[in-house]
Amino acid sequence: MLPASASDIRAAVLRVDTPSLLPLSRLDLPKEDRGFAGAMLATEDNSTTGSFLGHTFETQTVATTPENALADFQVLVDDGYRLIVVLAGADNLLALSDAAPEGVLLLNAWAGDTSLRSENCRANVLHAAPSDAMRTDAVAQFLVWKRWTRWYLIGGSNPQDVSLTEAYRVSAEKFGARIVEERTFVDTGGSRVSDSGHVLVQRQIPTFTQGAAEHDVVVAADASDVFGEYLPYHTWDAAPVAGSAGLRPVTWDPTHESWGATQLQRRFEQLAGRHMEDADYQTWLALRIVGEAVTRTGKADAAALKDYILSDTFELAAFKGVPVTVRPWNGQTRQPILLSNGRMTVSVSPQEGFLHQTSPLDTLGIDAPESRCTTFE
DSSP states (O other), rough: OOOOOOEEEEEEEEEEEOOOOOSSGGGGGOOOOTHHHHHHHHHHHHHHHHHHOOEEEEEEEEOOOOOHHHHHHHOOOOOOOTEEEEOOOOOHHHHHHOOTTTTTTESSSSSOGGGGTTTTTTTTTEESOOOOOHHHHHHHHHHHTTTEEEEEEESSHHHHHHHHHHHHHHHHHHOOOEEEEEEEEOOOOOOOSTHHHHOOOHHHHHHHTTTTEEEEEEEEOOOTSSSSSGOOOTTTSOOOOESSSSSSSSSTTTTTTTTTTHHHHHHHHHHSSSSSOOHEEEEEEEEHHHHHHHHHOOOOOOHHHHHHHHHOOBBOSSSSOOOOEEEEHHHHOOOOOEEESEEEEEEEEEETOOOOOSSSGGGGSSSSSEEEEOTTT
């Protein structure tokens, strides 16, 4: 460990809450402390190590709306915060990045848009959240490992669904799967949950899915949470479901117990009184990346921390079996992706046998030759 001088590290978490329809399952209702609970745990973890080196860690949390995001962001900047974790969609993240003055570093803990790691990347944004491409590659690797290579791809009609569908197309081609049929489930905007909902679904989904080419698996691209949950057990042909329902790619899951994860789960549950979710883990990861960089460098300014985080020297234990690192060409955190059915962790990608000249983790998402990000050069 490098010698470190005492520093006060002030970070903020800005969560932009976008109005949306209720989720299909009441189990998925957004938590009031979504992301913020992960920030509390990370601050405790950073402080535990920091106390031995004279560092103090403080984290401010702010929930805002798309309309007020820029104003609330500016308040944080004016208050001296230079390390800001953002839980927001791609549009809001880009707006905040473009408005940030020099010396401010943003850490994306939510937006998965692959373009943010490529043609729309920003030099002042690092990504703790995985890209959509990392998630779809994680699913694709497992399905190919299982030799379920004939995919029946069903995508939604909303823009975010279209992007996710394209990510699955790319992943299929990348790993040798074949999309034997593709259909679009049109979001009509009607009531998604009603007393007669299960009756309608039991009739509609089989009819919608019938007549498909012979396939091994149904892959759902439903970022809008409109139809995916209805696919398991309702498709015309008997087939497993993966993607937005069935077998899901997640960064964290309450069922994850390997590599010391149970210890992290229990500490989070004691702190928050609930299970840890993706938003919590990604926020925890973003702040732990900062904390580890502070510990190793003894510095607190955003520019120095970013340089170290992007270096070959940086790594962080993150309860996933291997240390996570950060890609220097686009600021994306390399990390394994869990594949969960909601009751247990079925597998973890990258899968065995998918090789890479630098790191197996770089088989997930945009590799350096594929990236169109130039701001990190």
